[in-house]
Amino acid sequence: MKFNTKTIHGGQIKEKGYGAVMPPIYQTSTYSQTKPGEHQGYEYSRTHNPTRTALENSLASIENGNFGLAFSSGLSAIDAILKLFEPGDEIISTNDLYGGSYRLFDKVFKKFGLKFIFSDLQNTEKIKDLISDRTKMIWVETPTNPMMNLIDINSISRLCKKNEILLAVDNTFATPYLQKPLDLGADIVMHSATKYLAGHSDVILGALIVKDDILAEQLYFLQNSSGAICGPMDSFLTLRGIKTLHVRMERHCFNAEKIIEFLSNHKKIDKLYWPGISTHPNYELAKTQMSGFGGMISFTTKNGDFKSVQEITSKLKVFTLAESLGGVESLANHPASMTHASIPKDLREKTGVVDSLIRLSVGIEDHEDLINDLNQAIN
Numbered sequence: 001m002k003f004n005t006k007t008i009h010g011g012q013i014k015e016k017g018y019g020a021v022m023p024p025i026y027q028t029s030t031y032s033q034t035k036p037g038e039h040q041g042y043e044y045s046r047t048h049n050p051t052r053t054a055l056e057n058s059l060a061s062i063e064n065g066n067f068g069l070a071f072s073s074g075l076s077a078i079d080a081i082l083k084l085f086e087p088g089d090e091i092i093s094t095n096d097l098y099g100g101s102y103r104l105f106d107k108v109f110k111k112f113g114l115k116f117i118f119s120d121l122q123n124t125e126k127i128k129d130l131i132s133d134r135t136k137m138i139w140v141e142t143p144t145n146p147m148m149n150l151i152d153i154n155s156i157s158r159l160c161k162k163n164e165i166l167l168a169v170d171n172t173f174a175t176p177y178l179q180k181p182l183d184l185g186a187d188i189v190m191h192s193a194t195k196y197l198a199g200h201s202d203v204i205l206g207a208l209i210v211k212d213d214i215l216a217e218q219l220y221f222l223q224n225s226s227g228a229i230c231g232p233m234d235s236f237l238t239l240r241g242i243k244t245l246h247v248r249m250e251r252h253c254f255n256a257e258k259i260i261e262f263l264s265n266h267k268k269i270d271k272l273y274w275p276g277i278s279t280h281p282n283y284e285l286a287k288t289q290m291s292g293f294g295g296m297i298s299f300t301t302k303n304g305d306f307k308s309v310q311e312i313t314s315k316l317k318v319f320t321l322a323e324s325l326g327g328v329e330s331l332a333n334h335p336a337s338m339t340h341a342s343i344p345k346d347l348r349e350k351t352g353v354v355d356s357l358i359r360l361s362v363g364i365e366d367h368e369d370l371i372n373d374l375n376q377a378i379n
C-alpha cells in the first residue's frame with residue numbers, strides 16, 4: 001500500500017458486528033469474560049480498547065513501523081520513553097526543541113537522576129564528543145521548533161547503532177507524509193498527534209511508533225503500568241484526522257510556499273526560517289530527508305522588538321494568536337512568551353528564539369486571504 005491509501009486503510013480491520021466503516025467508539029472501561037482467565041481479546045480499557053487499537057494500527061502503518069502506542073498527550077508519550085532509563089543514564093537532546101519537552105527533561109526527569117545534554121545536533125561529527133558509556137538515547141526534533149533547523153536522522157542513526165544508543169525522533173512537525181524516521185534508521189518515532197495527525201485542533205493525543213518487538217513490549221508495559229492512555233473518543237477523532245492527513249499536508253505545504261514568496265519580498269521582514277528556502281543552511285538535507293517542506297514558518301521583522309511583535313500579532317484577523325500548530329486553521333505564535341517561555345531566556349536566545357520572532361502554523365485556507373491578512377498586520 002502507498003502512503004495515501006495507508007492513511008485511510010492502514011492497519012484497519014473490517015468491523016464484524018454491523019459492518020461499520022469507521023471503528024465504533026467503544027466507550028467502555030471493561031469487557032465481559034466467559035470464564036475466569038478467558039476473555040475475547042479485551043479485558044480492561046487501560047490495557048487495550050478496540051478504538052485505540054484501530055488508531056494504534058493506523059499509526060504503525062503510516063510510519064512504516066510494526067507497533068503503535070497511543071497516549072493521552074504527546075508529553076505522556078515522551079514520559080513513557082524516559083521511563084525506559086535508570087538513574088545515571090544520559091540522554092543527548094537537541095537544544096532547539098519544544099518547550100514542554102525541555103521542561104519534562106529538565107524539571108521532572110533530571111531529579112530522578114537522568115542526565116540531559118542539550119546541544120546543537122546539526123553537525124553529526126560533534127555529537128561523537130558528547131557520547132559517553134552512559135549515553136542511552138539521542139533525542140531529535142527535526143525540523144526544530146521554532147527555528148526550522150534540520151537534523152540528519154540517517155547519519156545520527158548510524159552513529160547510534162555503532163554505539164548501541166537508541167534514537168528517538170519527534171516527528172510532530174514533519175509528519176510521516178513528509179518524513180519517515182524509522183525508514184531512516186530511528187528506533188522510536190514520537191508524535192504530538194494533537195497537531196497535524198489529528199489536525200483539527202480538537203484533541204490532545206500522543207503517539208509512539210517502533211519496529212522492534214522487545215522495545216514495543218517495554219513501552220506497552222510502561223503505557224499500561226503508568227496508565228497515560230487516550231480515551232476512545234479521542235482515539236476516534238485522531239483516526240478520523242489521519243484519514244485526510246495527506247490532503248491537508250499537501251495544502252499546508254502549498255500555502256507555506258506562497259507565504260514565503262510573499263514574506264521574502266516584503267521590505268519589513270528581516271529573517272525567514274523555512275527549510276524550503278534555497279539559502280536555508282540545511283536546504284540540501286531538507287530535499288533528501290523530507291518529501292516537502294511543511295507548513296511551519298518563523299520570521300523576524302526589521303527593528304522588531306516585543307512591542308512591534310505584539311502590534312503585528314494583535315492585528316491579525318484570519319490567523320489566530322494561539323499556542324499549538326498543525327490544525328486546518330492558521331495560527332500565529334510568539335515563541336518567547338508562549339510555547340518557549342519555559343526555556344530560560346539566555347538559552348532561548350542562543351538558539352535564535354529572540355523576542356521579535358513570530359512563528360506561523362499555516363493552515364489550509366485560501367492563501368490569498370492569509371497573505372492579505374499578514375500584509376495588513378505587518379504594514
Ligand SMILES: *Cc1c(COP(=O)(O)O)cnc(C)c1O
Nearest residue numbers: 073074075098170172192194205
Ligand atoms: C505540542 C508538541 C509536543 C507536546 O505534545 P502535547 O500533545 O501537547 O503533549 C511535543 N513536541 C512537539 C514538537 C510539539 O509541537
